[in-house]
Amino acid sequence: QSVLTQPPSVSAAPGQRVTISCSGSSSSIGDNYISWYQQLPGTAPKLLIYGNNMRLSGVPDRFSGSKSGTSATLDITGLQTGDEATYYCGTWASSLNIGFFGGGTKLTVL
Amino acid sequence: QVQLVESGGGVVQPGRSLRLSCAASGFRFNDFGMHWVRQAPGKGLEWVAVISYDGSEKHFTDSVKGRFTISRDSSKNTVYLQMNGLKSADTAVYYCARGLKDYWTGYHWDYWGQGALVTVSS
Numbered sequence: 001q002s003v004l005t006q007p008p009s010v011s012a013a014p015g016q017r018v019t020i021s022c023s024g025s026s027s028s029i030g031d032n033y034i035s036w037y038q039q040l041p042g043t044a045p046k047l048l049i050y051g052n053n054m055r056l057s058g059v060p061d062r063f064s065g066s067k068s069g070t071s072a073t074l075d076i077t078g079l080q081t082g083d084e085a086t087y088y089c090g091t092w093a094s095s096l097n098i099g100f101f102g103g104g105t106k107l108t109v110l
Numbered sequence: 111q112v113q114l115v116e117s118g119g120g121v122v123q124p125g126r127s128l129r130l131s132c133a134a135s136g137f138r139f140n141d142f143g144m145h146w147v148r149q150a151p152g153k154g155l156e157w158v159a160v161i162s163y164d165g166s167e168k169h170f171t172d173s174v175k176g177r178f179t180i181s182r183d184s185s186k187n188t189v190y191l192q193m194n195g196l197k198s199a200d201t202a203v204y205y206c207a208r209g210l211k212d213y214w215t216g217y218h219w220d221y222w223g224q225g226a227l228v229t230v231s232s
Contacts, residue, residue: 033216037155044146044205045155051215076130088155092209092217097169099145099157099219 004029004089004102015020017081020105022072022089029091030036034072036065039104049074077094081109112136112221114206122196128131130191132206135216140164143209144182144189145219148202156202160209162196173199185193203227 022034036049041065047056049065052072064075070103072089089102112152118130132144146158159170159180168180177195182188190204207219 017112020152033217033218035216037219039155044224045219046222047218047220050210050220051212052217056220083131084155090155090157090219094217097160097167098171099147100159101155101157 003100004091006087006102006105008088009106009108011110012079014081016077017032017077018079018107020074020076020087020107022074022102024070024091024100026106029072030070031095032091033092034065034067035090036074037090038085039088040085045067048087054090064086076107079109083107112208116204116206116223116226119204119228121231123232124178124197124230126196127192127194128196128228129193130204130206130228132162132191132223133220134187134189134208137189137208140211142182143211146180146191147205147207147219147222148200149201149205149225150199151200153202158204159191161204165173193228196228198230201224201228201230
């Protein structure tokens with residue numbers, strides 16, 4: 001069981017919008033920054049969002065992140081079939097010197 | 111461009127040892143903390159270990175403490191994960207990742223290697 005909780009799966013049609021949630025505690029999310037990673041099937045994870053809401057250079061603005069209290073969200077608009085992947089939230093708990101990842105959310109674009 | 115290339119994976123019997131290597135290039139190796147993150151078959155990501163930019167600090171997830179060690183060689187731009195007393199639960203793809211810390215945006219893993227598969231089985 002992960003310290004960061006994500007829904008196992010989400011789905012939507014091409015062109016639609018999805019929101020992936022990531023919930024935790026004050027010692028995980030509350031006091032630290034959240035980052036989001038995309039893992040396409042059979043490949044290594046790639047950084048998408050860092051510092052709660054900063055898009056990595058080259059990431060389309062269809063992807064956005066936010067954080068409020070002990071929860072964070074990843075929004076993806078204008079869904080494309082190429083967005084089908086598993087998305088993970090992550091954080092570095094600086095007070096504990098430990099990294100945490102959510103369990104991952106598999107996105108299906110119907 | 112930044113590259114992280116893992117090697118050393120393979121099949122090993124329970125209780126035996128294995129050492130993973132991660133060769134880094136395309137950046138100032140001595141400026142960054144380096145991490146190992148693993149992914150069991152069909153499962154999610156699990157953070158395993160970190161070594162600070164100068165090797166002075168090392169931290170591990172509880173399940174590997176006392177069995178795994180992490181080290182780095184700045185002359186070879188390489189980080190290592192020595193895994194002793196391996197268990198079947200350690201079977202996973204092990205990724206090397208660069209840690210980036212910024213005052214304004216916190217800590218995140220900005221580059222990842224392609225991974226090395228470790229299978230612990232008799």
